Amino acid sequence: MSTLRRAVGLPTVVATSAGLALATVSLTANVQIGLSLPGASGWMAILVAGLISVMAAWCFAELVGLFPTAAGIKLFIEKAFGERAALIAATLYVGITVLIVGSEAYILANVLAFAFPGIPKALWVLAFLTVMALINMRGISLSGWAQDLTTYLMVLVIGGIALWALLKPGAPPIPEPFRLGSGLNLAQAIALGVFLYLGFEWVTPLAEEVTDIRLIPRGMLLGLGILALIYGLLHVGMATWVPKAELAGSPIPHVLFGQAALGRVGLLLVALVSTLASVTSFNAGLMTASRFLYAMARDAAAPRILAKLHPDWATPWVAILALYGLSAAMAVYVLRSSSYKLFIFLGAAIECMIFVLMAASVIRLRRRMPEAVRDFRVPGGRLVPWVVVGLYSLLFVLVFVPNPDQPADRPTQLGALGALVGAGLLIAAYVQWVVPVLRARLAATERAKRRRRPGAS
Amino acid sequence: MATSQEILDALADYQTQCNENERLRRMQRDWTKRLHFLATDTSDWFTMDVVEGEIVSYAAGQVGEPDVVVHATSEDLCDMFWGDLNPSRKYLRGEIIVKAAPEDVMRLDAITMIIWPE
Numbered sequence: 001m002s003t004l005r006r007a008v009g010l011p012t013v014v015a016t017s018a019g020l021a022l023a024t025v026s027l028t029a030n031v032q033i034g035l036s037l038p039g040a041s042g043w044m045a046i047l048v049a050g051l052i053s054v055m056a057a058w059c060f061a062e063l064v065g066l067f068p069t070a071a072g073i074k075l076f077i078e079k080a081f082g083e084r085a086a087l088i089a090a091t092l093y094v095g096i097t098v099l100i101v102g103s104e105a106y107i108l109a110n111v112l113a114f115a116f117p118g119i120p121k122a123l124w125v126l127a128f129l130t131v132m133a134l135i136n137m138r139g140i141s142l143s144g145w146a147q148d149l150t151t152y153l154m155v156l157v158i159g160g161i162a163l164w165a166l167l168k169p170g171a172p173p174i175p176e177p178f179r180l181g182s183g184l185n186l187a188q189a190i191a192l193g194v195f196l197y198l199g200f201e202w203v204t205p206l207a208e209e210v211t212d213i214r215l216i217p218r219g220m221l222l223g224l225g226i227l228a229l230i231y232g233l234l235h236v237g238m239a240t241w242v243p244k245a246e247l248a249g250s251p252i253p254h255v256l257f258g259q260a261a262l263g264r265v266g267l268l269l270v271a272l273v274s275t276l277a278s279v280t281s282f283n284a285g286l287m288t289a290s291r292f293l294y295a296m297a298r299d300a301a302a303p304r305i306l307a308k309l310h311p312d313w314a315t316p317w318v319a320i321l322a323l324y325g326l327s328a329a330m331a332v333y334v335l336r337s338s339s340y341k342l343f344i345f346l347g348a349a350i351e352c353m354i355f356v357l358m359a360a361s362v363i364r365l366r367r368r369m370p371e372a373v374r375d376f377r378v379p380g381g382r383l384v385p386w387v388v389v390g391l392y393s394l395l396f397v398l399v400f401v402p403n404p405d406q407p408a409d410r411p412t413q414l415g416a417l418g419a420l421v422g423a424g425l426l427i428a429a430y431v432q433w434v435v436p437v438l439r440a441r442l443a444a445t446e447r448a449k450r451r452r453r454p455g456a457s
Numbered sequence: 458m459a460t461s462q463e464i465l466d467a468l469a470d471y472q473t474q475c476n477e478n479e480r481l482r483r484m485q486r487d488w489t490k491r492l493h494f495l496a497t498d499t500s501d502w503f504t505m506d507v508v509e510g511e512i513v514s515y516a517a518g519q520v521g522e523p524d525v526v527v528h529a530t531s532e533d534l535c536d537m538f539w540g541d542l543n544p545s546r547k548y549l550r551g552e553i554i555v556k557a558a559p560e561d562v563m564r565l566d567a568i569t570m571i572i573w574p575e
Contacts, residue, residue, distance in 0.1 A: 071548060071551060291563065314563060
């Protein structure tokens with residue numbers, strides 16, 4: 001057996017899993033989760049969302065053990081439900097992740113404009129997106145140690161600020177940390193809590209680089225634990241130091257908290273963490289999405305132009321430019337409408353949908369490929385995958401259920417549902433009618449091509 | 458099923474095609490890697506050394522520690538080196554497995570795309 005010269009170990013798997021989920025928009029969404037719950041009790045919804053994500057992580061781990069490849073989600077669904085379903089689900093998932101970038105850029109721009117007044121938000125957005133696109137175009141990705149450093153630094157700074165703010169002499173008392181509130185509010189808070197963990201599963205492409213495939217499930221579990229801990233601490237810290245009305249109306253509640261708890265130093269530290277969070281998650285997101293588009297184009301499932309490679313850096317520059325344009329358009333839309341919450345609902349819904357599909361794939365593949373070697377099996381037979389299917393289907397519905405205590409969210413929920421259904425239908429139509437044309441063209445080219453292998457017909 | 462010799466013949470042609478392609482040499486000029494290929498149905502291993510985009514050697518067997526490991530059937534390996542197969546498509550279906558950093562997976566696919574454009 002060949003072992004890679006530079007194989008990835010557990011610390012990097014944990015850092016990648018936690019680091020990719022830790023985006024600036026997650027820090028803002030953290031507050032949204034607790035708005036309909038009393039005091040600082042939102043941490044419980046965050047913890048429950050993290051705990052049930054563990055079951056989803058197990059499903060991912062079983063599938064990665066079965067197919068240890070970066071082709072990931074698309075391949076898992078394809079093996080279980082066929083190529084058409086896989087193309088629709090994977091494109092929707094990657095597409096919506098790219099749309100969330102618009103919110104990420106908007107919130108980061110707000111953070112930086114607050115920390116360094118005088119520079120327009122639009123300029124921050126443009127600068128951020130352009131720098132990230134150029135980095136991707138150049139093919140620069142975070143190496144293992146750089147991912148470790150940034151993730152653990154972010155965790156230390158967020159956790160450290162929150163702990164210090166809660167424990168320092170003269171800190172205000174934590175408001176109602178254990179009062180649950182109404183059942184619907186709690187369930188909906190858990191549903192939105194799923195958004196905070198969006199991206200932890202992006203660690204699965206590391207299946208091609210790890211020393212031992214079992215590091216992936218271990219790393220995901222540790223990553224989820226770290227995320228639950230720091231999101232919970234941050235939530236309690238924000239609810240303790242900043243009035244809820246002020247948190248609710250701000251796209252940068254974490255910055256307000258840093259400033260309230262630690263003054264200018266706190267503000268700058270939180271701004272630094274926000275920037276790091278955006279850079280790491282956006283860089284990885286753009287890289288994944290551009291390579292997904294490239295692979296689709298190579299497979300004649302997307303226009304061939306998206307497979308064009310840069311002559312010097314071997315990066316899919318057309319795909320990167322297309323995603324840059326889409327992200328910029330989304331960022332401009334969010335800047336004009338301030339509707340970043342739409343993407344939190346959308347992100348939570350798509351994450352629930354993907355978890356349902358992953359668990360359903362586990363169930364289906366156990367029937368279709370019972371003898372296949374699995375380096376990891378979800379414990380408890382089929383019970384856990386079925387629980388994941390049921391639970392996340394319910395949470396998916398709850399994302400869109402109108403909440404009488406949050407009437408202002410209703411248009412946003414409707415908008416998110418409309419966007420999801422619209423995008424789903426559009427992609428389904430594309431897969432149904434456009435992909436077969438692209439495939440037929442490729443097949444014709446291949447038929448016309450003479451095989452080079454000697455003796456081959 | 459392709460024999461070890463057939464795969465070595467394919468590798469010889471692959472080396473010529475790659476090293477004579479100016480566009481590819483320019484793109485891969487900073488790519489220095491050792492690659493291992495495993496024919497999963499025959500358990501034959503092959504090693505290829507790339508230095509600054511030039512394939513400097515290839516041989517049967519496993520030599521040294523690799524940066525990239527490719528698992529595929531002997532037929533797929535042979536077809537891939539002759540340029541008769543789109544490795545991306547096989548990779549997306551889990552029929553070719555590559556163990557490597559994402560950028561190296563991309564570079565490997567880029568070779569096929571540049572020397573045998575569709």
